[in-house]
Amino acid sequence: MLAIQILIDGFAISTLYALGALGFTLIFGVSGVLNLAHGGLMVIAAMIAWYLDTSLGFGPYVGALAGVAVCLVAALVTYGGIVRPIENSRAVPAHERELFVLTATLLWGVMIQESLSYAFTNSPITVQPLIAGTVSILGVRTPINEIFIAAVAWAVMGALWLLVNRTQVGRRLLAASINPRALTLLGFELDRIYLFVWVIYGLLAGIAGVLLGSFLGSGSDYVPGLTGSAFTIVVLGGLGSVSGTLIAAYIVGYIETVTAYLVSPSLREVPALILLVVVIYMRPQGLLGRR
């Protein structure tokens, strides 16, 4: 009974972690950018979805769509207004670009968090689930929303896999992540590829943000935590490795759930953090990293 419960609960959480971190790792893989405003983008999606649905009464579907759309816009602003200017800046030496992008996106995340707190206060909210009710799985009462979330997340990840592996543009994306210089020589606009990957990222972060908001809630105070957990999962899995991110998401999700059930909910995050330190120390490139 308890085992089944852990299995189901851990699966839903892990799947959300995976979806949330996937865009994050994709951006890094293709353009070498770690976007520390990640959590901010996810919370924007959830807050907009909640506001349109619950406060303005447009219904959960309109809310969810608008949330994803606004998140996409915010992601493009992040790219066009912050990341690109720094990458193109001559005043920033190449070896320090990473730190500048990190610092700048971190600041951008703070700005997003503060604006959300100003507009909606920092009190947490929950996005209304698209499907209500519970269902019994092997004797465990499970909200249908949890199953729905896992299904949507896997559908989105499946679509992403098809896009990368079965389409022209996807293969270019893959090529860009392996060797950007060669791709430019082949005459492809690297800029266009980057823009494309940021669009995908915006959509992924938006969908993950809305789903997460309906499962675990959301609010401006969630911003740093969401960024942190995506960062953790992505580094654990190996920066830029999509399959590594998926595996790491499930490892972290299940370790947290097992700890919460069997040890104490207060210690939920500790074992995963210790595991992370050990893994990075023994194997700095992460579980499936390339470098």
Add this chain to the structure above:
Amino acid sequence: MSTIPKSRLAALAVFLIVLALFPLGANGYILGVLTTAFYFAVFAMSWDLLFGYAGEVNFGPTFLIGLGAYGAGMSNALLGLPVPLAIVVGALAAVAGGVALAIPALRLSGPYLGLITLVSVLLLQQAIVIFAGVTGGEIGLSVPDVLSISSAANYEYALAFMLVSGLILFLISRSSLGMILQAAGQDQVAAAALGFNATRHKILAFAVSALFSGLAGAFLVFYLGTASVSAVVDISIGVRVIIAAVLGGRRTIIGGAIGSVFLIVAGELLRPIGQLSTFVVALIALVVIVLFPDGLLGLLPHRRGA
């Protein structure tokens, strides 16, 4: 590089005298703001030694600051050590933490080290909450003793501490240690080929950075009369330290001080807009970082190429 024109030395001396005489004219509130800013300045300068010179991406300055602060606060509150001794204990705790961080730093770099340092902060935070019995947990630790309740005295302590720390850090950065760190930060193999023991220097850099971070954290505790996660450990404090250092101008040491004073004074000036002040400060910092990557010091014309 280490020769500074006489005229600038004189200007610096006048500036320092004015700073020291400040309490004669300014009211307690302004002194209070600057006192906090000065301790922050030491945080940022210590961070700059690690990043600017050694090239180590340390996302966890508050791990070192927090060890210093809680080490000092707990030895005063629980063991009843007098303030000076408690500050020494705090500094030692921070140095131990710094050396512990240096070990992974020998193998890792970039975002990996960044994450380790970030995790170290989270683990320290968890430890403080879990051992709430001795650390005060979420509630914070109240220390019985404070440095002084006079704002002028607190100001002078902070100013003197900042100047001495700044001077030492500056001299270190301009010494052979700074050069070696910089060389090793950019190309470890080349530095090793030249016969430098990068490992030893790196550990030393972490220890020095930790020493001053810890001292500043300890002083801050005895200024505020309390140590709490939100004041000395929280990631957001670390973010502010990094922003201050980059904003002021990295790889300059004094840039960290300028950035800190700017951030804190700007925060106070923006107080009338209340809740939005953090937003505006972040915006200013973002604009400076994107448009003027060399920070506020880089805006000074005569520093080009220095």
Add this chain to the structure above:
Amino acid sequence: MSRKKTAFAAAFAGAAMAVVPVAAQAAKPIVVGITSEIGTIPGKAIANGATLAAEQINAAGGIDGRPIKLVIEDDHLSTTDAIRSFQRMVRQDHAVAIIGTFVSEVALALEPWAARLHEPYMITGAAANELSEYVHKDFKAHQYIFHAYMPAAYLARAVCDASKATLVDQFHMKTAVVMSEDAAWTKPLDAGYDSCLPKIGLKVLDNIRFAPNTSDFTPIYQKIETLKPNVIIAGWAHVGVQPTVQWAQQKVPVALAGINAQAGSDVFWKATNGATEGVITGSTAAPGVAITPKTLPFTDAYVKKFGYSPAYSAYSTYDAVYALADALKRAKSTKPLPIVHALEQTNMVGTQGQIAFQGAKSKFAHALKYGPDYVTGVALQWQAGQQKCIWPLKLANAKAKFPGFVPVPKS
């Protein structure tokens, strides 16, 4: 300080920082500082409650002709910011007293400064027992501090009194699990629960404490369900939405009562998408319930001015500002000690009940007096989108009832 000196300082520290107040008219305002967390619902309520009280007092002629001027500062939930702001209000604005914060951690950091600077300080929302125990510990040095709200021990007593009258007497509930967030204010609360729940006939099967940043409550509810209690007695303030939503979404077959502070706010229905249906919480007041003749006029004026209903900390802050104004009038002075002594004599009708402070001998020195003759708070329950008062019985406007998934024991 002379104006010349101020100008000297301002030249270095930024001109805008030291604005010289040259308002030397006959009716010099009396400055009162408010420290709060404006980004949060209870924090905003502190600022609102104080603003409303000050406006009303000024409209009625102020304090012997002198208007109250509020300085409201956001401490961003940070002890450093709060201490700096506290010092600023004392030294720069010359505030005669400072009121605020609903966060025990922040209040505890401010208390030593109130003592050191001899500044009257009224805490209006934070609940840790330590706040007034601190006053008792060294009364002479700490007498400047007033805990103008109930210590957690009293909150626990109110929950037990309310649970006895409703859950036990009306619904024959016999077992409970205490489930509190791990924070300063819930330690004494849990201690209070553990000692008083058995006395009213609710056996405590377990006491679960969870981290305030917990996001998934499924494991906790699962564990509780296996114990089969009748009711969960909560101690929540930092959390609220998430555990409430998961309780409803997962149809946890256990009633939810105790203190769920956020459920006391009328926006909670929207924040939880209605998941709060059937939730019982201890609170300061309930809509439409006249605890005293001042309660409803206050609520109406508040809703009219701000467009939403007051959170608990608005009541305590509003009462505190009135108590302070009353003390200032009686003290005929703005010096700290006369204000403190006048505040100690407070005995007035507030919005929460009869407002009076305990003496130095009490364990909770300078905290509000508790009891049917003073302040007890109410228990309210969300029913069909409305907050209904179910306790004290003489004020109740509804009888408790529970959602379909919560079984009620047959006597």
